[in-house]
Amino acid sequence: MKAPSLRIYAIAYLIFLYAPIILLPMFAFNDSKVVQFPLKGFTLEWFQQMSNDAQLGIAVKNSLIIALSSSTLATTLGIFAARASTRFSFPAKGSIMGLIMLPMVLPEIIVAMSLLIVLLSIGVKLSLFTIILGHVLICTPFAVAILSSAFQSLDKSLEEAAYDLGETPLSTFRLIILPLVLPGIISAFLICFTISIDEFIIANFLGSGEAVLSVYIFGQFRFPAKVPSMLALGTILVLLSICLLTIAEYFRRRGIAKTGGKDTGGFL
Amino acid sequence: MNQNGILARIRRSEGASGLTIVSPTAVYAILLLAAPLATVLLFSVLTSENGHIVWAFSLENYQTVFSHPVYRAIMARSLTVSTLVTLATVVLAYPLAYYISFHVSASRKSLWLFLVTLPFWTSYIIRVSLWRVILGYNGVIDSALMDMGLIGEPLNILSNGVTSIVITLAHAYAPFAILPIFVSLEKVDRALLEAGQDLGESKLRTFWRVTLPLSMPGVIAAVLIVFIPTVGDYVTPELIGGGKVPMIANMIESQLLKQRDQALGSALSVTVMAIVAVVSILFLLLNRRFIGGQK
Numbered sequence: 349m350k351a352p353s354l355r356i357y358a359i360a361y362l363i364f365l366y367a368p369i370i371l372l373p374m375f376a377f378n379d380s381k382v383v384q385f386p387l388k389g390f391t392l393e394w395f396q397q398m399s400n401d402a403q404l405g406i407a408v409k410n411s412l413i414i415a416l417s418s419s420t421l422a423t424t425l426g427i428f429a430a431r432a433s434t435r436f437s438f439p440a441k442g443s444i445m446g447l448i449m450l451p452m453v454l455p456e457i458i459v460a461m462s463l464l465i466v467l468l469s470i471g472v473k474l475s476l477f478t479i480i481l482g483h484v485l486i487c488t489p490f491a492v493a494i495l496s497s498a499f500q501s502l503d504k505s506l507e508e509a510a511y512d513l514g515e516t517p518l519s520t521f522r523l524i525i526l527p528l529v530l531p532g533i534i535s536a537f538l539i540c541f542t543i544s545i546d547e548f549i550i551a552n553f554l555g556s557g558e559a560v561l562s563v564y565i566f567g568q569f570r571f572p573a574k575v576p577s578m579l580a581l582g583t584i585l586v587l588l589s590i591c592l593l594t595i596a597e598y599f600r601r602r603g604i605a606k607t608g609g610k611d612t613g614g615f616l
Numbered sequence: 617m618n619q620n621g622i623l624a625r626i627r628r629s630e631g632a633s634g635l636t637i638v639s640p641t642a643v644y645a646i647l648l649l650a651a652p653l654a655t656v657l658l659f660s661v662l663t664s665e666n667g668h669i670v671w672a673f674s675l676e677n678y679q680t681v682f683s684h685p686v687y688r689a690i691m692a693r694s695l696t697v698s699t700l701v702t703l704a705t706v707v708l709a710y711p712l713a714y715y716i717s718f719h720v721s722a723s724r725k726s727l728w729l730f731l732v733t734l735p736f737w738t739s740y741i742i743r744v745s746l747w748r749v750i751l752g753y754n755g756v757i758d759s760a761l762m763d764m765g766l767i768g769e770p771l772n773i774l775s776n777g778v779t780s781i782v783i784t785l786a787h788a789y790a791p792f793a794i795l796p797i798f799v800s801l802e803k804v805d806r807a808l809l810e811a812g813q814d815l816g817e818s819k820l821r822t823f824w825r826v827t828l829p830l831s832m833p834g835v836i837a838a839v840l841i842v843f844i845p846t847v848g849d850y851v852t853p854e855l856i857g858g859g860k861v862p863m864i865a866n867m868i869e870s871q872l873l874k875q876r877d878q879a880l881g882s883a884l885s886v887t888v889m890a891i892v893a894v895v896s897i898l899f900l901l902l903n904r905r906f907i908g909g910q911k
Contacts, residue, residue: 436631566855
């Protein structure tokens, strides 16, 4: 190993990156109402307090409804766009794909506010449904990005072979393409799910005040007494995200292996 | 003779089927993104009265945005904060990306990238809120340093709004800077570096004259990817700054929802988009120059 100073720097950087996540469980199990050193002792009180929180239960349920619907919709829309952009050339392709991918580079507050203005002026009532509309919009580009690389690595001759053997475009898609890109679809779905459950701005502004997880957490952190039980909740959420992402990464790699590609690493 | 006709027909049908397949996604984006953005653009040149839009064309909103001292101050603060965040994030990220690209064995690169991206996928709200707990009065940093006897008084970094916002955002956007820089460093032809050293350049000079210029496209991508979302960040000023150091996003929210001035709120939104667009175009031009210079 050359460059020891660089290595030390890299490790220090990782510590900076992981500092909040390491502190999370430390204080979630700490027997003290205030979050500061030295640690006082082990307790499960905060987890208990969290599980007795009825409002939190509703928020979790609502967030799950939102995340499941928006990741399903975004992945479906992503399949259409990724398939069209990798396989066909069509008029105005650049601008159409640009518009679909735009939410990735637009400040989220702008997406949320412009949607809000339109929804309010045509008289749509804010609800969980309006949050879903917004989440689909911001999740779709991520789904398209992941799915495009899945579709890109498809061997076109497999498809042509299926046509030669008398399959219709639809049955070819179902029998040949879908199984090959399935790992990409699962990974896109999981990523969209993680984004949606985490998202705050749209959930806050396009919601009707019905409890949603991220908005609820945001509100609770204002009360110092509630912080420890929010840290307990955070510990559970972080564990869940890590599990989901490891599964997503597993499927992404399997997908690459399946189509015979080379792993270039990383999600983004 | 017929060949051209058939080719044209195939192309036409390919275009048609491509359009058909992309249409659900495209229609969704047009209805829920393009139309709302157009509405905002329209509202920004109309007038607001008692929370309603009146069909009277005026550029007064933009005049207010650019001349009113409060808006100017908030805009200047947003730009300063984003610039500082971008600078800090990219400068801190470069050595790490360099380390992963040049000093980590090929089989372990994926693992490192996974480690770097992982924190990004855990709850943003919780990460930001945690920084509040870490930086706050008698918080984690204060209590740890006082325990070790390094400081006598709490530092209370949180009371310095801009500093704590910069730390929090530099943490939140780290992977966005590392990944593009890493990708561009991976593309640097290693033979060029050997050539540089064979010709008698020192390691540092090879880095300065070969590696750094060749990785500039990644650096520029990183700058854009960090700058754009931080200009419009809403959560961090609200949670970390305690609402005392509002940035543009908080101002847009307050105009649209609290003051119910949709026209002025729209004008602010359009201004943010314009700033983002101008910065993007500037950096993309810069990027083209780097690519052009390399030949």
